[in-house]
Amino acid sequence: WEGFERDLDRWTYNALKVLEARYLIRDPEAWRFRETPYMLLWRVARAIASIEKPEKRDYYARRFFEILADGVFMPNGPTLMNAGTPNSMLSACFVIPVRDALTTPDGEGILDALRAQAIIQKHGGGTGFSFTELRPKWDPIHTTGGTSSGPLSFMKLFDTMTDVVKQGGKRRGANMGIMEVWHADIRDFIKAKTGELRDVNLQNFNISVMVTDDFMYRALAGLDWPLVNPRKTSVDGSRDSRKYAYVKARHYFADDWVAEFILDELEKRGGSIALDETRLITFDEAMAIAEHNGADVDRVDARDLLLEIVEGAWDSGDPGIISLDTVNARHPVWYLDKVNSTNPCSEAILRAWEPCNLGSINLAKLVRGDGTIDYERLEETIRFAVRFLDNVIDVNRLPIDKMERANKETRKIGLGVMGWAHLLMKLGIPYASVDALYLAWHLSDFIARVAIH
Numbered sequence: 267w268e269g270f271e272r273d274l275d276r277w278t279y280n281a282l283k284v285l286e287a288r289y290l291i292r293d294p295e296a297w298r299f300r301e302t303p304y305m306l307l308w309r310v311a312r313a314i315a316s317i318e319k320p321e322k323r324d325y326y327a328r329r330f331f332e333i334l335a336d337g338v339f340m341p342n343g344p345t346l347m348n349a350g351t352p353n354s355m356l357s358a359c360f361v362i363p364v365r366d367a368l369t370t371p372d373g374e375g376i377l378d379a380l381r382a383q384a385i386i387q388k389h390g391g392g393t394g395f396s397f398t399e400l401r402p403k404w405d406p407i408h409t410t411g412g413t414s415s416g417p418l419s420f421m422k423l424f425d426t427m428t429d430v431v432k433q434g435g436k437r438r439g440a441n442m443g444i445m446e447v448w449h450a451d452i453r454d455f456i457k458a459k460t461g462e463l464r465d466v467n468l469q470n471f472n473i474s475v476m477v478t479d480d481f482m483y484r485a486l487a488g489l490d491w492p493l494v495n496p497r498k499t500s501v502d503g504s505r506d507s508r509k510y511a512y513v514k515a516r517h518y519f520a521d522d523w524v525a526e527f528i529l530d531e532l533e534k535r536g537g538s539i540a541l542d543e544t545r546l547i548t549f550d551e552a553m554a555i556a557e558h559n560g561a562d563v564d565r566v567d568a569r570d571l572l573l574e575i576v577e578g579a580w581d582s583g584d585p586g587i588i589s590l591d592t593v594n595a596r597h598p599v600w601y602l603d604k605v606n607s608t609n610p611c612s613e614a615i616l617r618a619w620e621p622c623n624l625g626s627i628n629l630a631k632l633v634r635g636d637g638t639i640d641y642e643r644l645e646e647t648i649r650f651a652v653r654f655l656d657n658v659i660d661v662n663r664l665p666i667d668k669m670e671r672a673n674k675e676t677r678k679i680g681l682g683v684m685g686w687a688h689l690l691m692k693l694g695i696p697y698a699s700v701d702a703l704y705l706a707w708h709l710s711d712f713i714a715r716v717a718i719h
Contacts, residue, residue, distance in 0.1 A: 357621035359609030630685030
């Protein structure tokens, strides 16, 4: 029980209650705690330092412990919950693909995604999905002779799964549901959590509409907008609803070498490639293909559709808006594939099966006694936080092989901040001021430069 007295001095009552409810290890039979908060931090620090070279492990374990114990850095919940235990899933959030089939050979059908969601949330993670590929309500199903119940009916299935699988036995689950703005059922999606449904439907979901630059242009110009059945946009004869044919190579950056690279890729793949795995297609080209295949099922006023999104957000906070073109234009690994979904809180735009490993620096802890920011300590904290999060990738043991591969392939980390309002209060800077905006820009630039270096 080393450090017990220190715990009482360092932690607030609320912090201790949160640790007690979610993170401290208990004896499963006696239901007594096996560790104090001080011991928890040592457990985490030693586990994350365990992949360092033997002669460096004690050094990094000590440094990791110091930034945790001083409260200047804190990783995401699953790392605190699981590091140093047999359950070593340390990532916070994941994006899971949902294809237009109950199951698929590659494990990306609706029920495959439901299984993956249950496994992830059992271990304390959150999940994000794009339901864009699912055919709209009442669309015929040729294999059964029936009709589809639509994406929203399946979203309720995922919502119920979150209710019955309590995260790691400790945390409530969370999901992000996304639909692209051209889907035939987009209006039902927009209204799924508004009005009478506000406090009763999809309570374990945040929902967002994925918009395009072309949609925003048409909304501003008062033009009409096509609603499309995604089932009818696939290549003739293909059983994979992701596959589309393309007529030319274009990319958001418009570099000649990019076009050449993509043309080579198309040639290797026989002239078709999954829409969510390419870097080339523009929305106009996709719509041309859709119209050619008879997928254009309706046309609405783009401005009215945008207004419905705004009214829903005002009424209940849902749906949000995500810009498809912007996130793919600025996506750091655009050369691997396009992205079309996020984690539940939407701060991490992720590829299919990718996890996000998150941590935050507490800016309020980095103010000197004279009322200035301690940039030397901030720089040191950033460096150890980045190493900590990068180590998490190697210590991580993910429950699905595709997640493990995606985690190692791009090695994404998310370093953020907390304590912003408290920092401004300590510095005597009004929250809604030009000085606050400048400081936000300056600190963001400083943190990014040090982290990348």
